[in-house]
Amino acid sequence: MRAFVTGAGGFIGAHLAEELIKKGHEVTGLFMPEEDSRRAEKAGIMICRGDITRPETLEGLFDKVDIVFHLATRTSDWGATSIFEKIMVQGTENILRACQKSAPRFIYFSSIAALGLNRHLDGLAEEAAREVTGIAYCDTKIKAEDLVRAFCHKHHIDYTIIRPANVIGPGSVWVKDILDALARGPVPLVAGGKVSGAFVYVDNLVDGTLLAAESDAAKNQTYHFRDDYDFTWGAYINFLGAHINKKAVGSIPFQVGWYLGHFFEMILTPLHIRPPMTRLAAGVFGRNNDVDTTKAKTELGWSTRVPLDEALAKISSWIREVYIPANVQKNPEIKRFYRKIVFITGGSSGIGLATARELVRYGANVVLIARNSEKLDAAKNSLDAVKLVPDQVIDVISMDVANPGEVSEKMKSAVAAFGAPDILINSAGINKYADHFENITCDMFSEVININVNGVRNVTHALLPAMKEKKGHIVILSSAAALFGMFGYTAYGTSKAALMGFAESLRYELAPLKMPVTVVFPPEVDTPMNLDEAKTLPPEGRAMKSMAGLLEPDYVARVIIRAIAKKKYFVIPGFQTRFMYFFHRLTNGVISRVVADLLVKWIIKKNKIEK
């Protein structure tokens, strides 16, 4: 079969033309004079340049073809009606006139939008009355359908009208445009996102189109193509958004969307400004458009070949492999961390792991550092599952931060293997021996200082030379215990207060090099660290700790990431702790000490603790 495809560079046109080639047909594709045709050429499609709005460019193109698939159209939910008329009605007439002499089989691509999108379309068959709505895209589809029927009837051309539902697949506007909108954000749902998406996967649509093209029964008929997926717009939009860490926000009722769309179109279209809402968008997202597909199933034997999970998996791969790498600039958070090299000590657990997860979602290459290899591997596996793009690096290094020789050697190899870090997050730490000071031996005290203080010193010292060139960012996890002091925290509190002094001094040295330093002072965070501490922490310490509240590691991770983005130096996560610190500073510590002393007294009395 010699086939001609107009709009062969478009999403559906490209899939159709490539499938025709696979089936052994001779295919010519119509491309605009400047349109990129490399993909089609590679697939073996013959390229023909022309413009459907200029009949002189179409002369003789269809003289030696058996079938024409007319897909060239204007796919947009807004714009002057005259432009839609010119492309969709006049352009179709130009193609038909060029076909008049050779009279090839004519397959016209309309849309379910021809039924009018101001009402629910569920259950409507091909014969249902179409409604003129004032939406240029929908109304010109009606006119073009009428033109095809009348012209083909008059000139004895066999035609078939294809009315696809919302065509999804890798690269579809229903993927790209929604991702772009989510990246710009915020995107509200229409009608709570509860309406069926009325999708047809592109390969399934191509199946149906080819069945219609090869069938005598399909001559002079119209067919709806919609997959039997049970998938709402809300689920679909949030499925797409999850790839770029976005989701829909709020919802507007259909009627509000419709009238708002009408208002914006009236005001903004004449000014050539894209309306933030359109009637077409309200109709697509807010009405049930599950049209009836019985005719295609019974007359053509068509069915959904690619099921929903497979369709979504293919879309997902395309987003990760093609869309995200090409659109990093559109999403500020992704742009900031994409491909950045981040080393995280203590990355196998708690705050370190939560921060790593968040950074991996934004496309960073992350190296986790800790001692226990099994925990590191489990952490790596959990991060592999949330990668933004498939070739993102997530690796682990088993190392004791308290061992300067080991740190120096392993960090050297790590820089050689992964490159110098853009960001170093010092999160490794322990909170063992939270007890009365008299119970803490010299070895216990030294262990805490060695890991919590010397560990930060060792890793930072080993990586600093390599990070200088990149003006890398150094993050240090101190603790609210450094700000206030705590009952039972002589070892841990000392180590964390030391880090405050370390950070303060390092900051002065690195500021001239434009290397940011961030020091973070979280209150209690719900991580495995507290299990260790709970073994020995006296009740007085437990009561004091509760004053600052309990935070989730994911929350602290987001605070750390915001601080890195804004290059903030002194960061206290949690309102309660910030509030307490404000009064602590304001009264030179008097209020906090008086309150804490009273609390300790009360706990001693309540628990009948012997002094």
Ligand SMILES: NC(=O)c1ccc[n+]([C@@H]2O[C@H](COP(=O)([O-])OP(=O)(O)OC[C@H]3O[C@@H](n4cnc5c(N)ncnc54)[C@H](OP(=O)(O)O)[C@@H]3O)[C@@H](O)[C@H]2O)c1
């Ligand atoms: N959780 C809180 O309430 C809280 C509050 C304020 C500040 N912080 C600080 O935040 C940081 C993270 O705490 P977290 O709650 O996430 O603790 P966590 O869940 O217990 O994680 C601690 C991490 O540090 C690693 N680590 C411990 N000693 C190490 C060593 N010698 N060498 C290398 N890695 C070592 C651990 O892995 P391995 O054991 O396998 O080495 C683990 O990955 C700590 O610095 C902590 O002091 C925590």
